[in-house]
Amino acid sequence: xxxxxxxxFEWAGWxxxxxxxxxxxxxxxxxxxxxxxxxxxxxxxxxxxxxIDRCHAALTVFEDAVFxxxxxxxxxxxxxxxLSYHRRCIIALRQVHKLDPFVMPDETLGELRKQATLDAExxxxxxxxxxxxxxxxxxxxxKITEANYLLxxx
Amino acid sequence: xxxxxxxxxxxxxxxRHEHIGPFSGQRFREEVLLPAxxxxxxxxxxxxxxxxxxxxxxxxxxxxxxxIRAGVPYSDIISLSDRIISDEDPSLIxxxxxxxxxxxxxxxx
Numbered sequence: 001x002x003x004x005x006x007x008x009f010e011w012a013g014w015x016x017x018x019x020x021x022x023x024x025x026x027x028x029x030x031x032x033x034x035x036x037x038x039x040x041x042x043x044x045x046x047x048x049x050x051x052i053d054r055c056h057a058a059l060t061v062f063e064d065a066v067f068x069x070x071x072x073x074x075x076x077x078x079x080x081x082x083l084s085y086h087r088r089c090i091i092a093l094r095q096v097h098k099l100d101p102f103v104m105p106d107e108t109l110g111e112l113r114k115q116a117t118l119d120a121e122x123x124x125x126x127x128x129x130x131x132x133x134x135x136x137x138x139x140x141x142x143k144i145t146e147a148n149y150l151l152x153x154x
Numbered sequence: 155x156x157x158x159x160x161x162x163x164x165x166x167x168x169x170r171h172e173h174i175g176p177f178s179g180q181r182f183r184e185e186v187l188l189p190a191x192x193x194x195x196x197x198x199x200x201x202x203x204x205x206x207x208x209x210x211x212x213x214x215x216x217x218x219x220x221x222i223r224a225g226v227p228y229s230d231i232i233s234l235s236d237r238i239i240s241d242e243d244p245s246l247i248x249x250x251x252x253x254x255x256x257x258x259x260x261x262x263x
Contacts, residue, residue, distance in 0.1 A: 083208035090243055110249030118211035121169040 048099045049152050055092035056150065062089050063141055066116045070127045070134060079120045086113050093144075102149040111140040156194045157239075158186060161205035170212035179216030187217060188224060196230045200237035203246050211249065219253035228258040 062085040069077040090109060097104055115137035127134060144150070160167060163186055164177035172178045190199050203209070221231050231254050240246045 079210060080208075083210060087208055087243070090245065104244065106245040107248045107252075109243075109245035110252065113209075113245065114211045114249060114252070116211075118215060119170060120210065121174045121212065122171075 044099065045154060048096065051092070051096045051099055052150050052152055055089070055096055056145065058085070058088045058092040059141065059145055061085055062112075062116075063137075066137060067134070069116075069120070070125060070131075071129060073126055075126075079117060082116050082120070083113075086116060096149060100149065102147075105144055105147065108140050108143050112137065112144075115140065155237075156190060156199045157202055158190055158199055159202045159205070161202070164206070166207050167209050167213045169210060170216040179213035179220065182213070183217045183220045183224065187221065188226075191221075191226065196226065196234055199234070200239060201234070203238060203240040204242045209246060214246065214250050215253045218250045219257040222254065222257040222261055228254070228261070232258075 062082070065077045065082055065085050068075045069079075069082060086109075089112075093104065093109075096102075115133050160182070163182055166177060167179070167182070168175040168177040170178060171180045187201075218231065218235070221234075222228060232251070235247065235251045235254055238247050238250060
């Protein structure tokens with residue numbers, strides 16, 4: 001009789017140990033999973049933010065080059081540089097798009113290239129700062145730089 | 155479907171007119187596009203813009219807007235713009251369309 005009571009007590013102890021062990025394992029696993037997901041989300045956000053920074057930098061370089069080309073008497077900027085800077089903007093935008101998809105602003109990118117390079121070989125330069133070409137260029141540039149997909153968010 | 159690769163014309167597409175610089179949009183239109191349209195029919199050609207060093211807008215305007223000035227019907231050129239391949243830079247397609255539309259409007263008025 002005494003032997004049976006001890007066995008039952010031991011059995012109950014084993015069962016509670018197993019239940020507690022399993023419960024602890026499940027809770028720890030969930031915690032690790034949540035922590036892993038948060039770390040991944042954080043890393044992804046940081047990547048997006050770095051890409052946004054690079055995109056703004058590329059757009060700024062392009063904008064400065066365009067203004068130099070069209071407004072300075074002896075601008076060191078050449079037409080093929082403008083094309084190359086424009087392409088870098090596209091690549092930078094594509095990188096952001098890859099990490100955090102949005103509709104690529106193809107029409108606006110086309111407008112930027114148009115205002116930057118249309119008849120650039122033959123048009124009269126320098127242009128006054130309030131010229132229609134530069135106004136249209138700035139308008140298109142603002143559309144991209146102020147767009148939601150280039151705003152950082154946590 | 156005849157695919158015209160601009161890369162076969164030049165890796166460095168040039169300015170609007172040949173007297174400004176080599177591999178111009180004018181030359182591409184006159185020596186590549188118009189003969190291809192004549193030979194294959196405009197509905198049987200597509201144009202691949204990928205692989206070059208980049209396009210100045212003058213080249214694009216002269217090559218494609220210039221088709222309207224050369225007498226190719228607007229509706230045919232707009233449908234051709236649907237068959238432009240530009241995986242590297244899809245903004246080229248919308249820019250080309252804008253030149254076709256602008257030139258089409260000029261000719262309509």
